Amino acid sequence: MKEFQTIIGLEVHVELLTNSKMFCCCSTEFGKQPNTQVCPVCLGLPGTLPVANEKAIELGICASIALNCQVNEECIFVRKSYFYPDLPKNFQISQYMDPIGINGYLCINNRNIGIHRVHMEEDTGKLVHNEQSGTWSGIDFNRSGIPLMEIVTEPDITSPDEAERFLQELKKLISYTGVSDCNMEEGSLRCDANISVKLKEDVKLGTKVEVKNMNSFRSVRRALAYEQERITDLLKNEKPIIQETRLWNETLQITEPMRTKEEAHDYRYFPEPDLLPFRIDINTINRIKSEIGELPQLREKRFQNQYNLSEYDSSILTSKKAIADYFEQTIKHYAKPKQVANWIQTEILALLKETRCTIDKCKIDPRALAKIVEMVDNNIINATVGKQIIRDVFITGKEPEALVKERNLTQISDTKEIEEIIEKVLADNAQAVNDYKSGRTQALGFLVGQVMRKSRAKVNPSIVKEILQKKLN
Ligand SMILES: [Zn+2]
Structure with a gap:
C-alpha cells in the first residue's frame, strides 16, 4: 500500500x-x-x-x-x-x-x-x-x-x-x-x-x-x-x-x-x-519585549499549575493580556483564584461584552472586585446581590462596601427575621402551599422566589429553602 x-x-x-x-x-x-x-x-x-x-x-x-x-x-x-x-x-x-x-x-x-x-x-x-x-x-x-x-x-x-x-x-x-x-x-x-x-x-x-x-x-x-x-x-x-x-x-x-x-x-x-x-533600535525592541512579558501559552500553563485552575478557565483568562493581568491583580487583594476566576468569567466578561468596553477602561478595579467576591464568600451579601453590586460598580465606580451599606443590602442572617418573612409569604400564597402539599414540588421554587423578592434578595436562598421545607412538611 x-x-x-x-x-x-x-x-x-x-x-x-x-x-x-x-x-x-x-x-x-x-x-x-x-x-x-x-x-x-x-x-x-x-x-x-x-x-x-x-x-x-x-x-x-x-x-x-x-x-x-x-x-x-x-x-x-x-x-x-x-x-x-x-x-x-x-x-x-x-x-x-x-x-x-x-x-x-x-x-x-x-x-x-x-x-x-x-x-x-x-x-x-x-x-x-x-x-x-x-x-x-x-x-x-x-x-x-x-x-x-x-x-x-x-x-x-x-x-x-x-x-x-x-x-x-x-x-x-x-x-x-x-x-x-x-x-x-x-x-x-x-x-x-x-x-x-x-x-x-x-x-x-x-x-x-x-x-x-x-x-x-x-x-x-x-x-x-x-x-x-x-x-x-x-x-x-x-x-x-x-x-x-x-x-x-x-x-x-x-x-x-x-x-x-x-x-x-x-x-x-x-x-x-x-x-x-x-x-529599529534595540531599545525599542527591548521595551516592546518587556511590555509583552510572559507569552500566553506559558501563562496559561502557569495559571493551571500555580492557581490550580482548569485548562478551560486558564485559557479564557489568558485570552487577552489585560484580562490575565486583571485576574492576577484581583487575587493579590483576595487570594481565592477559583472564586475570582468564576466571577470574572461570568459577570465581568459579560458586562464587557454588553457595554463593548475593555477591561482596562471599565470602572470596577481589581480591589473592588476582590472586595465583592470576599463579601459573598463571607455571607455578608448573597450571590444575587453580589451580581447587582458588580454591575453598579462597573457603571458608577462607587465603593462596593458603601453601596451595600447605602442600599441596606447586607444579608439577613437573623433566622427570626427570615422566619417572619417566610410566614408572610406562606399566608399570601395559599395556592402554592396547597400545590406543594399535594405533591407538586416545583411550587417550592416559586415560594423561595417570593421570599427572595420580599426580602429584596437579602436572604440566603439555601437557608430559605431549608426553613420553608421544614415549615411545609
Ligand atoms: Zn487616507
Missing part, C-alpha cells in the same frame, strides 16, 4: 489594531458608509506622499517578538506592482527582501511550526458585487491603506487538523498581545493555504495548490481536507496535478479552480522611493 505525505503552509493576513491607516490619518473603524474614510493618500491620487504609522510598526515588532522571530533592525518598504480595481495606485506598499521579522516559530502540541517571515503592508480596497442583478460592482476604499501584517509559515504543517490548531493558537497569541482583534467576520484575519501531497518515499516535493476564500478556521480545515483527498486521488490514478489557485466554495463544500498560477509573479518589486528605510 502506498503511503502519502501532506505538506501545508499558511499565509495569514492580520489587520493591525491601530486607529489610523498605514500611510495616512484616515480612520480604520469598521462598518462605516463606503468611501467615507478616505483621503488623497489612500485613494492613490497623484502627488501624495505616504507617512509610515509608527504604532503599526510597533505592532509588527510586537507580533514578530511574540512569534519568536528575529526582528530586522533595518527594514525597507517596497512597491509591489500589479493591477486590480481595488488597488488605485497600481502598486501596494509592502516588504520583500527585509521584512520586519524572520525565522520564528509557534509551538503547537509540543511541535514547533516555523514562521518564515512577518512583513508589513497596506490593505487594498474592497470590491462589492451586486449579487441580485449582477450588473454592477462597487469599490469601497475605506479598507484601502489599513495596516496589514502577513505571517508566512514554513511548510511544516502536516494535516488539515494541524492547520486549524495552528490558526487557533496564532489567533490567541495575536489577540493576547493586542496586535489585532483577529475578527474573521470583519475580515481582520484572513488565511490562504498552500498544500501539496507526495508519496512518502519521494524526495521531490509534490505540486503545490493554493487555496483561498476560506472564512473560518473550520473552512480552512475542510478546504484542506478536500484538497488532500483530491490530490491523493490524482496521485493514486497517476493523473497530473495542476499548479493552480483554487477557491473554497462554502455552499458546496468543494474547491474550484480559479486561475493557473505561473511559476512566479512579476511584481517588479523595487524600494519605495517615498519612504526611507527605517531602523
